[in-house]
Amino acid sequence: MNDLEEALASLGLTGHEARVFAVLVRQSPASASQVAKTTGISRSSVYTTLDALVAKGLVGVSYQNEVKQFAAAGHDALMDLMRRERELATARVATAEELRGQFASAPIAAVPRIIFFEGAEGLQRVYLQMLREARGPGPMRILRDEFVWRLAWSFVHEDPWRAKVRDLKARSGLETRLLVNGSALEREKAAHYETRRGTKTRYLPEEVRLRRMACYVLDDVVSLLSFDDQAMVGIRIANRVFAEGFRTVFDALWSTAQDSSQVSGSSGGR
Numbered sequence: 190m191n192d193l194e195e196a197l198a199s200l201g202l203t204g205h206e207a208r209v210f211a212v213l214v215r216q217s218p219a220s221a222s223q224v225a226k227t228t229g230i231s232r233s234s235v236y237t238t239l240d241a242l243v244a245k246g247l248v249g250v251s252y253q254n255e256v257k258q259f260a261a262a263g264h265d266a267l268m269d270l271m272r273r274e275r276e277l278a279t280a281r282v283a284t285a286e287e288l289r290g291q292f293a294s295a296p297i298a299a300v301p302r303i304i305f306f307e308g309a310e311g312l313q314r315v316y317l318q319m320l321r322e323a324r325g326p327g328p329m330r331i332l333r334d335e336f337v338w339r340l341a342w343s344f345v346h347e348d349p350w351r352a353k354v355r356d357l358k359a360r361s362g363l364e365t366r367l368l369v370n371g372s373a374l375e376r377e378k379a380a381h382y383e384t385r386r387g388t389k390t391r392y393l394p395e396e397v398r399l400r401r402m403a404c405y406v407l408d409d410v411v412s413l414l415s416f417d418d419q420a421m422v423g424i425r426i427a428n429r430v431f432a433e434g435f436r437t438v439f440d441a442l443w444s445t446a447q448d449s450s451q452v453s454g455s456s457g458g459r
Contacts, residue, residue: 200271205230205238210247210261217260218251224259245270302427309341312414315425319407320354326362330439333367333403335374336416358387363407365389368442370398382449391446406435 193214197207208228213219216227221239225232239259242248246266251258306315323329337345344350358365364387369375371392382390393399405412409432414423426432 200267201274203238203241205234206242209235209238210242213248213259213261218253218258219260220256220258302425304425305422306425307422309421312421312423315412315414315423316405317353317357319405319410319412319425320357320361320363322408322410323357323361323363324408325360326364327408328364328366329358330406330436330443331365331367331403332369332399332439332442333414334370334399334401334416335372336401336403338374338378363387366439366443367391368393368439368446371395371447372398379449390449391443392449393442393446397442404435404439406432406439408432411435 191211193211194207197210198204202210205228208230209224212224212227216223219227221232221235224230224239225235228235230238239248243250243259246269247262249260249262251260304315306312319329336342357363365385367382367388367390369390369392371394375392379390382388401416403414403416405414409429410425410427411432412423412425415421
């Protein structure tokens with residue numbers, strides 16, 4: 190695939206559409222048989238692809254010696270298609286947003302759903318998915334180790350990620366209850382936690398320590414994450430009873446944990 194084909198494919202054209210249109214951009218007009226010979230695509234598939242491109246307004250049709258000829262409609266036609274698709278996408282997003290209430294009232298918890306995911310990108314997607322699907326308002330319970338302070342996860346402290354998370358939480362009226370290890374590193378971050386709006390942070394007792402994992406509980410969904418460098422995996426479980434059990438365990442730990450404001454105040458706001 191050449192650069193033009195790759196660019197056209199990135200705009201949403203199918204593989205055959207991108208290849209055929211790229212040929213016509215360079216050589217128009219051309220018959221279907223000429224396009225088939227140049228692209229290596231079967232003639233029947235070329236006709237199907239040309240019909241699709243004509244319907245999209247990217248290709249025009251003429252006749253030469255009673256033979257149908259096809260020609261690329263030009264860059265303006267491509268821009269018109271992109272604008273139409275943008276308008277259509279905007280309308281689809283609006284329609285999907287209107288369906289939010291129906292999803293919120295659906296008996297999702299009655300049907301257990303288990304999803305496995307891998308790698309850092311998988312963990313990010315699951316976290317954002319939980320926020321997007323939150324029924325809210327209410328708390329998101331998070332129990333985790335120090336993984337967010339590793340260099341690989343520094344993006345969670347940067348403005349683009351924080352803005353995305355903040356907007357999703359605000360949309361559902363969510364707050365965060367965060368339980369972390371009472372380690373020296375986490376206690377050094379006490380002042381940082383005090384600046385986090387909508388977040389209450391507490392430290393686990395010294396005898397309780399979490400290693401290379403995290404647990405997120407929101408509504409009827411529980412996500413368990415492993416931060417083992419050799420196998421970064423997770424499991425997302427949508428089940429009311431399961432979520433209730435984890436909330437009970439979390440709340441029991443929360444009631445015995447030390448508030449970060451106590452640490453921040455005693456350390457002079459470090």
